[in-house]
Every structure is written in C-alpha cells, then in structure tokens.
Amino acid sequence: KNQVEQSPQSLIILEGKNCTLQCNYTVSPFSNLRWYKQDTGRGPVSLTIMTFSENTKSNGRYTATLDADTKQSSLHITASQLSDSASYICVVTSSGTYKYIFGTGTRLKVLA
Amino acid sequence: NAGVMQNPRHLVRRRGQEARLRCSPMKGHSHVYWYRQLPEEGLKFMVYLQKENIIDESGMPKERFSAEFPKEGPSILRIQQVVRGDSAAYFCASSPLAGGPEEQFFGPGTRLTVL
Numbered sequence: 001k002n003q004v005e006q007s008p009q010s011l012i013i014l015e016g017k018n019c020t021l022q023c024n025y026t027v028s029p030f031s032n033l034r035w036y037k038q039d040t041g042r043g044p045v046s047l048t049i050m051t052f053s054e055n056t057k058s059n060g061r062y063t064a065t066l067d068a069d070t071k072q073s074s075l076h077i078t079a080s081q082l083s084d085s086a087s088y089i090c091v092v093t094s095s096g097t098y099k100y101i102f103g104t105g106t107r108l109k110v111l112a
Numbered sequence: 113n114a115g116v117m118q119n120p121r122h123l124v125r126r127r128g129q130e131a132r133l134r135c136s137p138m139k140g141h142s143h144v145y146w147y148r149q150l151p152e153e154g155l156k157f158m159v160y161l162q163k164e165n166i167i168d169e170s171g172m173p174k175e176r177f178s179a180e181f182p183k184e185g186p187s188i189l190r191i192q193q194v195v196r197g198d199s200a201a202y203f204c205a206s207s208p209l210a211g212g213p214e215e216q217f218f219g220p221g222t223r224l225t226v227l
Contacts, residue, residue: 004154041220041221041223042220042221043116043203043205043218043219043220043221044155044203044218045218046215046217049215089154089155098143098145098160098168098207098216099157099160099168100145100147100155100157100216102147102154102155102156103154104152104153104154105154
C-alpha cells in the first residue's frame, strides 16, 4: 500500500534555531517527492520538488534531501523565523499518475 | 495571474442540506483536482476533472457526492444531504497539463461545518 509517514507529528522550537523534519514513504514506482508548507487556514504551497536522481534541493532557508534507496526524505529549516510556524507536508507521486499521496504533516511552532 | 480561487471559504450547513463548493482554476489551467482534509489527517484525493469530463473519481464517496467542471465557469463539488462526518476542509488544485511531474497549485480551501 502506498503510504507517506512523517515525524515528528509536532515540534516546538525557539526562533533562530534549526530543525529537521522526516518523511518515509512506501510509494512505488516512485516519481517525485514534494515538500509543502501549509499555513493555518490556507492551502498548501510548494517548497521543493525532487525526482529520483536528485538527493538535495534548497529553497532559501529550506533544504530537502532525498534517499531513494531507503525511501526517506528530510526537510531542514535553518535559522527559523516566527513565520515558519505552519504544517509541513511531504507529498509523493508515483510514476505515470497524477495522484498526490500526502503525509499527515508535521506541525511546527516557532516561539519568540 | 490570480491563483486558484475557492468559495465560499467557510460554509455552515445543517444535516440534510446541500453543500456546493466552487473552484476557479488558475488562468490557463484545464485540470482540476479535489481533495478532502479531515481534522488531524492528511489531504486525500477525491476526484480529477478536465473541462466537461470526469477523469478519475475513485476517491469520491459513491453516494451524495458529485463533481463537475463545465465548459464555462468554475468546477463544482456538490454534497447532498450532508452529515456531520462531511465536516472537513475541501481543497481544489489545478494544473496546466495532466499527470507526471506537473505542479498542482492549491486553492485556500473551503471549510465545511455540518451542524
């Protein structure tokens, strides 16, 4: 069964600190993996997308990694800001399909 | 270029009433996807439509739910005789082309509350 699991479920950090969010998936055949940021009451917004051949992708203070062999990805946030408080969702797509398979997300709270 | 628009943003219905959720895709996008997000859960695929065609409705409940994307106007997700379990956030996404790595752009969602 195609699944995407994320950890931790929630995370609280102080402003300026770094953090790393994890994503494990069992989707096969794999096409690509995306990380989305979802602010409370808003729709998801894409942060990064990685295909099978890519193992790292950066977008400002966000850096995603992908290990296609172990089917794991991480999202590293550097020098966190209050505005980083949101849910971060890992989304995997299988080859030849348009269906996004969503993880349940990690809720990040950044405190001043 | 305006993003994906959804309305209403919040909708309250009593059990047994009908709910109509609207989605206007981004300009130039002819593919629309509907997702449902139950409290504390991830988004789940419901239906994929192109203009005037339902391509895949495998994620949509067989009863009470229907979707359309007419030649003119927004896509509509219709829920008849709503029940409390229908309370959720419903997100629409659009893409310019179908499938593969094409990015889906999400709207802000409609939060349906069934009393």
